[in-house]
Amino acid sequence: MADKPAILIVDDEPSVLAAVARDLRARYGDRFRILRAESGAEALDAVRRLRLRNAPLALLIVDQRMPGMTGIEFLTEAIQVYPDVKRVLLTAYADTEAAIRAINDVQIDHYLLKPWDPPDERLYPVVDEVLDDWMANWSPPFEGVRLIGHRWSVETFQLKDFLARNLVPYRWLDVETNPEAQELASQARLDLTRLPVVILPDGTALEQPSQQQLAARIGLPVQAALPFYDLIIVGGGPAGLAAAVYGASEGLRILLIERHAPGGQAGTSSRIENYLGFPAGLSGSDLARRAVAQARRFGAEILNAEVTGIRLEGQYRIVQTASGGEISCHALLIAAGVSYRRLEAPGVERLHGKGVYYGGALSEAMAAKGEEVFIVGGGNSAGQAAVHFARFARCVTLLVRGDSLPKSGMSQYLVDRIAEIPNIQVWFHTTVIEALGETRLTALRIADAKTGQERTVPADDLFVFIGAKPFTDWMDGLVALDDAGFVLTGPDLARARNGAARWPLKRQPYLLETNVPGVFAAGDIRHQSIKRIASATGEGAMAVHFVHRYLSSL
Incomplete structure (x- = not known):
């Protein structure tokens, strides 16, 4: 019902409040939410909660004579929050002068004399008229996540980028230039020194959330469903997503772990026009969205988490995450990709995220x-x-x-x-x-x-x-790397900068296998890989073939 516009009735007499709510629900309950409040203060709190959820409020029906706050006083406050809401005042015959004053002071649309029976003659025609007028000018509100912050803030930029790359609909509100941001901050009593703030669709405000906290609250999986998998893939770029699709389609229990958003660097591309099969091109986010849907369709699990280490225990490979958890698998594919090298010039690091x-x-x-x-x-x-x-x-x-x-x-x-x-x-x-x-x-x-x-x-x-810097710091010396930090596989293991990282088995390593049996690498993170999306997806698919061969030998 959250998407239905609301009608709020305010009256301190419980019998009158119940009667109005009953009559309105009978006539309008299929199209509107009927809300009730027994005082102006309670109603004002309800109005503010609706505003935080960005919920539409169509009509206020308010009694004039209420202790603590009169109907006119309540409307004066409420229209600061919802300027376009329709307003109907409930009055007794003796209060018609107050009703006329309300027309001038708070621009009420109508007033109703109590009692209004029968409703077909004295209530519904009035409400029909004001609701028709409101509906004619109403546009459904944005129902997604709202992000309040400063444009030139590193933390705000990181959350914007995280939401955009995870394809989460959100609305960005600059606290310095957007009146709605300032109004929401006032309604939620936000501490403007603790920006950015994320307001969820249910009205909950998160001050300075981490990406993992935000992921958990917007429904992105942050905990693995199983303790053990056939194959864990670290990295959700083209190589990792391809491996997830092919592995899951062939019956493997697959877990893909991505620390930021599916798509990797390819996911940030505005337009890819040289990818096979898409003559009109497609964006990196579209490619990632399609691949994620395909992987999930085959049963692959995708987890939003950061991998901080690997350890070995017999034939099991155990992945450690930033939350302190551990997930086991038979085979591991490293497809964590690369990050852009930092620009070494004065002022650049200080202004990161600020232009x-x-x-x-x-x-x-x-x-x-x-x-x-x-x-x-x-x-x-x-x-x-x-x-x-x-x-x-x-x-x-x-x-x-x-x-x-x-x-x-x-x-x-x-x-x-x-x-x-x-x-x-x-x-x-x-x-x-x-x-x-x-x-x-x-x-x-x-x-x-x-x-x-x-x-x-x-x-x-x-x-x-x-240029690219491989994301390999978390491997803690377990996997052999070349001089630039890229993962060595197959015949290239002889180039290992770590002399102790030798191949331990009699059989030769598979083409994409690292110095650790059962641990594979694919995509941009691999030594001398071709930095193209098509080659990354090809390596991801090829890695699954070698994973099958490895699993069959256990």
Whole structure:
């Protein structure tokens, strides 16, 4: 019933309150929620709770003579919360002067004299009229999560990005510029020093929640359903999702653990146009959504959690999570992907989340309307971001260290697309040497490597795409890595930087198997992998084949 508009009746006489509620429920109960309150203070509290839930309030039917707070006094307060609500005053014959005053003071739509029997003649025609008028101008409210915070806040940005990448509908309310944010903060009596605040559809306010706390409250799975699985996949990018689909479709008990959101770096891509089978292209979020639905359809379980370590116990591989839990499996696939390398320049780290972002940060696209956007990098991810942000920004500038986009690794279709968009410009031989601004990014100092010339340019947003750093810190030396930190598998194990990480069995390791039997790696995290979505999905599918071979040997 939460989606039905409400009618609130306020009267301190229980018999009158019950009679009005009975008559209204009989006529309007299928279309409206009928709520009751026995005092102005109780009713005002109910109005504020409705507002926090973003629930529609169509009509107030209020008795004028109530102790503590008169009907007019209540309406004066209530219309500050719901300015468009319809208002009907209940009065006795002797109070008609008060009713006329209410028309002038709080713009009531009608007044009813008590008693109103029969309702078909004296109640319903009045209520029908005001409700028809309200419905004619009503638009259903947004019913999802609302996020209140400052645009130039790291914590707010992280929650926006988390919700967007997990495909959770949300509405962003900037506390500095949005009157609704300020009103909600007042109604919920929020401490504005503890932003960001997430308001859930039921009206519950979460102050400065962590991503794991928010995940639990919005219904994302944060606890594994089983203590043991055939295969646990760490990482929900294309490789991990492909392995989940193929493994689950072949009858394996699969658990995929993703610390942020399914899709990985590919999930941040605004448009992927060179993926086989999608001639019109698709967004990274669409690809992730389809893959998640496919994996779940086959029975794979997807968990929102952070893996902090692995330990071995005989033939079992045990995954440890940040919550302190442990989950066991026969085989483990590491598909945790990579993160963008940090830009080493003064001011960049200080302004991270305050105008400086790593990756696409598609949640910031609309906010960049009319702004000066800079993108560091020359690969496909940088090109896709430039095309996307050009739809909103006044100007998008690509800062490229090399002398051409193809030499920087960008596909020709993106090079051609960028050349066609008038508000994208490319500056070659260019590096960022400093990010400027106090509470947010305001300018960049850049250098031309060819001429040595330095200059300062105004900047509102900086998005960084400068290479990959493998997410392998949590492995704690158990799995063999190359000198750059990528996972070694199969014949490449001879390159291990850790001499003690030797293959322990007589048989040769499978192609995607690490130095630990039964632990596999696929996708961007693997040594010398091809950094393309199609190759990642192929490796994820191929890893399942080797997992079957490993399981059959147990």
